[in-house]
Amino acid sequence: MTSVGSHPTETGRRDVVLAAREVAKHFPIKEGVLQRVAGHVKAVDGVSFEIRRGQTLGLVGESGCGKTTLGRVVAGLSEPTAGAVLFDIDSETLAAYDGGSSVGDIETAHKVDALTGDAYRRFRRNCQMVFQDSFASLNPRHLTIDIVGRPLRVHKEASGSGLTERVVELLEQVGLGRQHLYRYPHQFSGGQRQRISIARALALDPELIVLDEPTSALDVSVQAQILNLLHELQQANDLTYLFITHDLGVVRHMADHIVVMYLGTVAESGPTSAIFENQHHPYTKALLGASPDVDAAEEFTGLEGSVPDPAHPPQGCRFHTRCPVATARCGWEVDDVVRWIEDEPGAAGRLAGVKRDSAFAAELAFDDAATAAVVVDAIRSGRIHxxxxxxxxxxxxxxxxxxxxxxxxPDVELSVRGPGHVAACVHESLLDL
Ligand SMILES: Nc1ncnc2c1ncn2[C@@H]1O[C@H](COP(=O)(O)OP(=O)(O)OP(=O)(O)O)[C@@H](O)[C@H]1O
Ligand code: SF4
Ligand SMILES: [Mg+2]
Structure with missing residues (x-):
């Protein structure tokens, strides 16, 4: 990973384009006529990373793990519940922030939701987002010239024939042209629509683009074309990308660094080569196994079961309910027993109540003594796990x-596994498992 130094370069730009620090986004769950808050969906729950200038960070995880929510927070489209998103900061200042020095001053200058006036406008134009669903993100009643030209008009960058020529230039950059200026979104293919979204994102010559599954709605061949286009644009325009995807294979050749998210938290994060060659988290291995483009390790041939409810994330390691190599230290709790009962033909429907002292201790009431005995035996014999x-x-x-x-x-914390490589797993290595 290259570092441009600790202070702004000659062009006035700093080496870390964006840093997330313990970012959380919780959505309230409202119930009843009075819309009382009954709990929170912990969509993102304490995520940290940084993206260096000119690099691509791949943010990977299954559906529902919080990728879009985090992307929107990072792009300033939604405020974090906790934590900080810092924009355009040099490594030295970031290290001071992490060490607890001058936190207030640094946040005033760099924290996205604290920026005002010119600094806020600078962030807005320098951070753009491209969404997965180009149909939903492009106004169906607007012509291409209006869609791509809008940011230029809003920021008073161009008007009249100057605007038309700039839009043509942008369309040409993404492989379209003047002949596409006066067409509506429905008159394009999915790949072409995504090119229009990219042209719009490029209009203000941004530093950072958050790409949220930009190719997952496209055919494989079109997907490769868009990935190539993004790569070329990055080289030509010195762009920095946050590339969100559920498929590790997609970012293999794009990303410098990968963050693997599971249920709102970071499971593993490291340089792309380390993530592909030396995984330290079973979830990363399983994701690799599930990716059609990647030769998987035999013991991790995919993911079983579904992602748990982010309103009630599992204790200890959030992945323990699905982990093929979970241990006694991974966070077994009352809910694991309750889930087993609900799925077990001999016990399902016989659980009359759960009186919890905590997530780890409870009194379970059953309809009959025989079921209670079966459950005790299942726990003690290892039948549940x-x-x-x-x-x-x-x-x-x-x-x-x-x-x-x-x-x-307690929660399983991230620990260092190599240069720039961290993972949250009780196993020091997965090599001998
Ligand atoms: N506005 C909202 N209100 C309540 N819950 C939300 C809201 N937005 C997202 N969520 C929940 O937060 C969790 C994370 O959603 P998010 O869309 O960020 O996941 P994702 O990783 O992008 O998934 P996908 O791969 O399907 O796009 C999900 O459980 C989702 O239901
Ligand atoms: S901490 Fe335990 S449950 Fe979590 S990934 Fe590691 S072995 Fe699996
Ligand atoms: Mg999403």
Missing amino acids: ASMPEAVLKAESRDSRVDVEFGAV
């Missing part, structure tokens, strides 16, 4: 009730 017997502190039945308690486990 092989590592559960080691994690459980108490599993006892009293008639139709079961007292169950697991050792409380």
Whole structure:
């Protein structure tokens, strides 16, 4: 990874285009006539990364893990619930911020939702977003010239024939031309529409473009053309990209660094070569296994089960409900037992109530004593999960009730695995598993 130094370069531009620090975005869940807040969807829950000038950061994860939410926060389209998005900052200042020095002053100068006046306008024009669904993001009643020319008009960059010529120039940059000026979005193919979205994003000559699944709605051959186009534009215009995708294979040849997200948090993050050659998180391995473009390790041939509800993320490691190599230290909790009961033909429908002391301890009430005994046996024998017997502190039945308690486990933190490479897993290495 190159570093341009700690101060603005001759062009006045700093080496870190964007830094996210412990960014969270929680959406309230409202219920009833009074719309009382009954909980929160923790769509993004403490994510940090930085993107260096001219580089591409790949943000990867399954559907629902918070990629779009994070992309929108980073692009200034939505405010974070907590944490900071810092724009155009040099590494030295960022290190001072991380060390807790001059936090207030640094935030005034760089924190996106604290910027005002010219600084805010500078951010707005320098950070653009391209969305997956080009149909939804392009106004169907507007002609290409109006769509691509709008940012130029709004920022008073061009008008009249000057605007037309600038739009033609932008269209040519993305492989379209003058003949497309007076057409509506529905008169283009999906790939062409995405080219128009990219031309619009380029109009103000931005520093950063957040690309949210820009190719996932396209055929494979068109996908490759758009990826090539993005690559060429990056070289020509010194662009920095945040590339969001659910498919690791897509960013393999685009990204310098990859952040793998799971359920609102970072599972693993590292240089692209490290992520492809030496994964330290089972989720990364499983994602690689699920990618059609990547030869997967045999033991991780894909992902089973669905992503848990981000309003109630699992304790300990959020991935423990699906992890093929989970251990007793990974966060087993009452919900894991409840989920098993709901899916188990002999026990489903017989759970009458759950009285929780915490996520790790509860009294389960059943319709009959026989089911209570089956559940205790399933916990103790490892039928629910092989590592559960080691994690459980108490599993006892009293008639139709079961007292169950697991050792409380904190969140699994990210730890360093190599230069610029971190992962949140209790295993120090996956090589021997
Ligand atoms: N405005 C909102 N209000 C409430 N919940 C939301 C809102 N926007 C997103 N969510 C929830 O936040 C979680 C993350 O959604 P997000 O769209 O960021 O995921 P994603 O990773 O982009 O998924 P996909 O790959 O399907 O695009 C989901 O559970 C989603 O339902
Ligand atoms: S900490 Fe590692 S081993 Fe444990 S569940 Fe998470 S990913 Fe799997
Ligand atoms: Mg999305």
